[in-house]
Amino acid sequence: MYTSVSDVISSLVSESSLHGLPKILSSKRWYQRILWICLVLVTFGFLVHQLYQLFCEYKRYPVKTKVSMKRATLPFPAVSFCNMNPMKKSQMKHIKGTELYNYVMNKFSFDASSTSIYGSEFDNNDYNLDPNDYQYKNDLYLDDYVPSSGSVNESLVTNVNTNTHDNDYAYFDSFSDYHDLFSDDVEESDLLNALDDFINFVSRQRALQDDPRSEEVKRFMVLFQNETKDTRAHLGHSIDDILINCSFNGKICSAKNFTLFQTLDFGNCYTLSSEMYETRRTGPRNGLQIILQLEKFEQVGDFLEGSGVRLVIHPPGTLPFPAEEGFTLSSGYETSIGMKMVSLSRSKPPYGKCVDGDDFYRTYGVHYTVTTCINLCRNTKVLHFCNCRPSENIVDIEYMNQFADLPVCSLVEKTNSTTKQSCENYVYYQIEEGVIKCECESACNETVYKSTLSGRVWPRESFLNDELLGTACSYRNYSYCREKGRQLLHVQHS
Known part of the structure; x- marks a missing residue:
């Protein structure tokens, strides 16, 4: 007890x-x-x-990575491509008299004998184009950029920079103006540090010499951006013109299966995507086969150094960004692309940090990817802070159409002590330095396509003459098509 x-x-x-x-x-x-x-x-x-x-x-909420491989019927990815020439020479009649037209005519080489192509010849469908009229003028190209003395053509640099101002960033010296723009979105302590860093960055950049060629292309892209979407669509290559043949798994696809989207770098681009396309077996005959006509004779003088197609393979429903993703295919070659699909699933909080994309889709109407998020962030931040359209590529979605009436930032005249272009450049700098947050985390569910490329010279001359030209000329009246017709007629008579 x-x-x-x-x-x-x-x-x-x-x-x-x-x-x-x-x-x-x-x-x-x-x-x-x-x-x-x-x-x-x-x-x-x-x-x-x-x-x-x-x-x-x-x-710490640890996670375990599990990798598994299997063979199954898979939905075929979306395939997007762009002719790397953004503007057809024969369609410049749509912008005659504009600043873009005058700039292109003055800056890039033209054959004087071909100036008639901008006249009434293109008011009907009886095209009379001679590929020989559209060859590059390399001698003019070199004379414009590298004079015989070996020095840079100062008048060319002056013309390129006609819209720059020595005091573009002087207004940042007044913190009150700067504070009004960004104080609601950025911590005040970060503002002062970022301002000093930006001014130093601009000073370092201005100490470097601009490449005249790059500056000309930038100026072209700004003026091209200033045109309406409908005008840019008329200027670019039509899918009806460049698509010669298309088949998937032995079944014909046509121009009506492609969707148009636009980029600042390449003009008209096209996407082929359908829920009906499924991959059941491997091999080139069980996939997508496309033959494209690049219309090299439509290139605008010396604007391009070459010709080709920019191609992007991406998940259906997502936006392609040809300038940042994908690869370039050369003309005169057959390129075979083998693909392997990798599906990634990431853990949601608290075990991981990812974005499911539901809110993003409700806002913008497109599926979430990191690249789409970053590009939209850059676009919308410039629109919000500067009240003008970005001078760089604008994501081609319906959401952005509401801002179509705003001016392009770099084309707005200087007012008071500030410019829209300097505001735009500063916003980009803030985003790149992480002062303005975009919050573009990896997607919780993501599909990645790993590609392997191989190729050969194509086509064989007999195939070109006996079949390919006939297919390409069946609905077009190019000069080489009429020559081909005369050759066939001569053979028949003989």
């Missing part, structure tokens, strides 16, 4: 399964008791340490 609390505690300790505690009571000498107390405290400390480590590991 227990007579006190100490008796109860002594009984519990002496009968405890923790071996060290009974030894403390049963020890007959004081130093034995101290030794057991120390051992119990040390082991208890190890216990606490282990529990703390387990708790920390739990709070």
Whole structure:
């Protein structure tokens, strides 16, 4: 019978399964008791340490990466491509009298004998184009950029920079103006540091010499951006003109299966995507086969150094960005592309940090990708802070059409002590330095296509003459088509 609390505690300790505690009571000498107390405290400390480590590991929400491979019927990816020539020479009648027309006519080489192509010849479908009229004038190209003395043509640089101002960024010296623009979105302490960094960055950039060729292309893109979407669509290559043949898994596809989208770098681009397209077997005959006519004779003088197609393979429903993604296919070649689909699933918070994309889709009407998010962030931040359209590529979605009436930032005249272009450049700098946050995390579910390319010279001359030209000329009246017709007629008569 227990007579006190100490008796109860002594009984519990002496009968405890923790071996060290009974030894403390049963020890007959004081130093034995101290030794057991120390051992119990040390082991208890190890216990606490282990529990703390387990708790920390739990709070880190660790994940396990699982990789599996399987063969199955897969939806065919969306395929987007662009003719790398953004503007057809024969369609410049649509912009005659505009600043873009005058700039192109003055800056890029033209054959004087072909100036009639801008006249009434193109008011009907009886095209009379001679590919020989549209060859590059390399001698003029070199004379424009590298004079015989080897120095840069200063008048050319001056013309390129007619819209720049020596004091574009002077208004940033007044913190009050700068504060009004960004104070609602950026911490004030970050503003001052970012302002100093930006001014130093601009100073370093201005100490470097501009490449005249790059500046001309930038100027062209700005003026091209200033045209309406309908005008740019008329200027670019039509899918009806460039698509000669298309088949998927042995079934014919046509121009009506392609969707138009526009980019600042390449003009008209086209996407082929359908839920009906599925991949069941490997091999070139079980995939997509396309033959394209690049219309090299339509290139505008020396604007392009070459010709080709920019191609992007991407998940259906997502936006392609040909200038940033994909690869270039050369003309005069057959390119075979083998693909492997990789499906990534990332854990949501608290086990991971990813975006499911539902809110993004409700806002913009397109599926979420990191590239789409970053590009839209750059576009919308410039629109928000500067109240003008970005001078760089604008994402071609319906959401952005509401801003079509705003002027292009770099074409807005300087007012007071500020310019829209300097505001635009500063917004980009803030985004790139992380002062303005875009919050573009990886998607929780993402599909990536890994590609392998191989190719050969194409086509064989007999195939070109016997079949390909006939297919290409069946609905067009190019000059080489009429020559081909005369050759066939001569063969028949003989």
